Amino acid sequence: MARLILFNKPFGVLSQFTDEGSGRPTLAHHIDLPRVYPAGRLDRDSEGLLILTDDGKLQARIADPKFNKPKTYLVQVEGVPVDNALAALASGVTLKDGPTRPATARRINAPDLWPRVPPIRYRKSVPDTWLELTITEGRNRQVRRMTAHVGHPTLRLVRWRIGEWSLDGLAPGDWREA
CATH class of the missing domain: 3.30.70.580 (Pseudouridine synthase I, catalytic domain, N-terminal subdomain)
Incomplete structure (x- = not known):
């Protein structure tokens, strides 16, 4: 076993x-x-x-990635992504190493997570937003590159689920x- x-x-x-x-x-x-x-x-x-x-x-x-195992991330990004940015993530974006598969992306309320040590940088003049992003690939730094591609750099990244495990x-x- x-x-x-x-x-x-x-x-x-x-x-x-x-x-x-x-x-x-x-x-x-x-x-x-x-x-x-x-x-x-x-x-x-x-x-x-x-x-x-x-x-x-x-x-x-x-x-x-050929087994399409979904991986769900809670992602704190800089700024407030508009619907077009979420739609781009959902349809797949083209990175330097080629297009990504379609993902699911949605804004969520700030999750109840443990404090990060060290804490993320906080800027009073720049809001942040939490997203739930599910992908079926796993390229190097893929989620960070995807959010940056749509203009919202990742501040904190927590993988919450892989397939049925969380x-x-x-x-x-x-x-x-x-």
């Missing part, structure tokens, strides 16, 4: 178990389990759901078996 671990990756933690000599926190600082590996990645400056497994085929089904009830740095 495959082992499946849901981990709430804190800001600043690398999505790998080792980082020789850098002193940066890694998965090993939070998870002491043999032979589990991340199914996909989250950038060091992103937070949220990271799935780990000991099953290579399951790892591929979760991470590989962060519900998991504090930053905590993990549980699914």
